[in-house]
Amino acid sequence: MKKNLTLKQIAKELEVSVSTVSKALKNSEEISEATRQKIQAFAKLYNYKPNNIALSLKNRKTKTIAVIIPEVVHHFFAMVISGIESVSNQKGYNVIICMSNESYEREVINMEMLASGSIDGFIISLSKESQEKKDYHHIKEVINQGMPVVMFDRVTREVYTDKVIIDDVLATQEAIQFFLSKERKKIAMISTPDYISVGRLRTEGYIRTLEQNDISVNEDLILRIEDETKLTEQLENLFDTQDFNALMAVNEIYAVAALKVALRRGIKVPEELNIIGFTDGIISQHSTPAISTVKQNAFKMGEISAKLLIDKLEADNEHEHYITEVIGTELLHRETTSL
Amino acid sequence: MKKNLTLKQIAKELEVSVSTVSKALKNSEEISEATRQKIQAFAKLYNYKPNNIALSLKNRKTKTIAVIIPEVVHHFFAMVISGIESVSNQKGYNVIICMSNESYEREVINMEMLASGSIDGFIISLSKESQEKKDYHHIKEVINQGMPVVMFDRVTREVYTDKVIIDDVLATQEAIQFFLSKERKKIAMISTPDYISVGRLRTEGYIRTLEQNDISVNEDLILRIEDETKLTEQLENLFDTQDFNALMAVNEIYAVAALKVALRRGIKVPEELNIIGFTDGIISQHSTPAISTVKQNAFKMGEISAKLLIDKLEADNEHEHYITEVIGTELLHRETTSL
DNA sequence: GTGAAAGCGCTAACAG
DNA sequence: CTGTTAGCGCTTTCAC
Numbered sequence: 001m002k003k004n005l006t007l008k009q010i011a012k013e014l015e016v017s018v019s020t021v022s023k024a025l026k027n028s029e030e031i032s033e034a035t036r037q038k039i040q041a042f043a044k045l046y047n048y049k050p051n052n053i054a055l056s057l058k059n060r061k062t063k064t065i066a067v068i069i070p071e072v073v074h075h076f077f078a079m080v081i082s083g084i085e086s087v088s089n090q091k092g093y094n095v096i097i098c099m100s101n102e103s104y105e106r107e108v109i110n111m112e113m114l115a116s117g118s119i120d121g122f123i124i125s126l127s128k129e130s131q132e133k134k135d136y137h138h139i140k141e142v143i144n145q146g147m148p149v150v151m152f153d154r155v156t157r158e159v160y161t162d163k164v165i166i167d168d169v170l171a172t173q174e175a176i177q178f179f180l181s182k183e184r185k186k187i188a189m190i191s192t193p194d195y196i197s198v199g200r201l202r203t204e205g206y207i208r209t210l211e212q213n214d215i216s217v218n219e220d221l222i223l224r225i226e227d228e229t230k231l232t233e234q235l236e237n238l239f240d241t242q243d244f245n246a247l248m249a250v251n252e253i254y255a256v257a258a259l260k261v262a263l264r265r266g267i268k269v270p271e272e273l274n275i276i277g278f279t280d281g282i283i284s285q286h287s288t289p290a291i292s293t294v295k296q297n298a299f300k301m302g303e304i305s306a307k308l309l310i311d312k313l314e315a316d317n318e319h320e321h322y323i324t325e326v327i328g329t330e331l332l333h334r335e336t337t338s339l
Numbered sequence: 340m341k342k343n344l345t346l347k348q349i350a351k352e353l354e355v356s357v358s359t360v361s362k363a364l365k366n367s368e369e370i371s372e373a374t375r376q377k378i379q380a381f382a383k384l385y386n387y388k389p390n391n392i393a394l395s396l397k398n399r400k401t402k403t404i405a406v407i408i409p410e411v412v413h414h415f416f417a418m419v420i421s422g423i424e425s426v427s428n429q430k431g432y433n434v435i436i437c438m439s440n441e442s443y444e445r446e447v448i449n450m451e452m453l454a455s456g457s458i459d460g461f462i463i464s465l466s467k468e469s470q471e472k473k474d475y476h477h478i479k480e481v482i483n484q485g486m487p488v489v490m491f492d493r494v495t496r497e498v499y500t501d502k503v504i505i506d507d508v509l510a511t512q513e514a515i516q517f518f519l520s521k522e523r524k525k526i527a528m529i530s531t532p533d534y535i536s537v538g539r540l541r542t543e544g545y546i547r548t549l550e551q552n553d554i555s556v557n558e559d560l561i562l563r564i565e566d567e568t569k570l571t572e573q574l575e576n577l578f579d580t581q582d583f584n585a586l587m588a589v590n591e592i593y594a595v596a597a598l599k600v601a602l603r604r605g606i607k608v609p610e611e612l613n614i615i616g617f618t619d620g621i622i623s624q625h626s627t628p629a630i631s632t633v634k635q636n637a638f639k640m641g642e643i644s645a646k647l648l649i650d651k652l653e654a655d656n657e658h659e660h661y662i663t664e665v666i667g668t669e670l671l672h673r674e675t676t677s678l
Numbered sequence: 679g680t681g682a683a684a685g686c687g688c689t690a691a692c693a694g
Numbered sequence: 695c696t697g698t699t700a701g702c703g704c705t706t707t708c709a710c
Binding site: 056 | 679680681682683685686687688
């Protein structure tokens, strides 16, 4: 068990000074061809690797970025991470991933811990609890310290920074409009509480489309899931008490759960009921029938978030100029919509 | 935009020495009550946070551990990460996650990059390609440098270190034995190529159980999926050419894909065909019918991996003593097995 | 061409 | 009680 080699050790071994070694390894013109060769050969032989931590301390940059997400287990977030990883690695950055578990406190702790030197910037999607509390001081503080932050998907207008989102309202409108074009006007909406930004926006898209088409909105057709453990229960109640021939869900879990309830009742999908979910994940693809969805291009969201962040990290100028990228979505028809 | 406060700045501001500040903030007895108070108040006021990088350099430990996995998008791996995060955070460790994308090269690059000071230890599940190449020198090297490594799930006996696995053979045997107990003796097996350790082991469990029950093994009933894009195609071919009344799949994607093919052909599940998958993920839970699975306790695997690693990190002694933890599995009956 | 010295932010042994 | 000093591993002036 040999410890990692340091410049100092090489220097001693070769009887030169530390700075000579440092320069030689950087191929500096200052050092004679001969010593350069000797030192480089030695370093290669003993597999010298500069200590990242020391470099970080010196350069004041760590070449790592932190991603704070509510959950990895959701396909959407996993895909975003993939996208972030992909461009980060390409550009020589490491990625630290922290889960807030939808908790405000964990979000704060993680950010504070990382903000003190460990990383160069953040990519974050807000936890449920932070959105509920509307407390974003931890994010503002980090930004104030001069650390770049990119928010994606679950964002807030209260924080002024770069953002990557989809047009939730528009995407939902397209889906609802599709139902209407097929003369399916009794549409149920399975959403989240309004304090979750994306849920609110999607519900808004739903309501707005109905209104634009002079269809009165029946609040009883809108289910806002507060507690996911009671999801099926609430869906069953909806199916029991309401009459509808189309259903929109704000994520794929809700969509597949609704599908399951429908199937169990012998409701024919898509003949009697059309379903469109959000997130083009494994669940939607593999369920029977396969679920039509609004494809969010999560991977691309990750790529763009990382790109925005790294651009900011490597820009020398300090323009306080932030942009919000809106990623296009796509209505993907599979087997739960009838064309 | 204020930069992060340092001890030096506090010292200057308060006209004391840096070490006084350092000690005062550590509540050292050496420092007078008065100055301690003053310094602590000042630090709190200006929100002083020690620089982690500097601490790491000093202490030669970074309090972060790296996880190298083939993919985050798989529920199993996502759950393992959750488990790792959970205990790591509890013990004050950060988690870096890197995806090898099943590539040997990315695995090597990631490990080499991180091994140079950025982290204290690794938790790793081998990429397909590394297993195929049987090339583990990068892992051995890191271990040789004195860095603790824990392997989980996709492990190899060629590397001597701590491991966390399930008993793949046994778990599969239980499932197959269940089929047999229901007089379902024509069992198809959807597995991976043999160079993937877990696939090989599960196939072995399948074969062994049949042999123990004096049932001849029909190789045509064993499908080893090399290329996931051709999964459905190969399954369809299996259904076309073979006759079976039970099916075992080594992961939930294969299971749900098989279910889908069966359903499409009007085969009744579970009446005409029983299915058991591996990994108790969202897909299995939400498909219709819900898929019975071998529950792998991925979360627990993560927890134990992290625990093993951190124990090693915090042990002062250097016993070269490695253990392999075998996590219990559980056959979870849902709707694709008939009791 | 090579090396000594300072410094990144912090800690700790040792003086005073 | 407080301060000086050295050092973690590396880079970068600035002397020699």
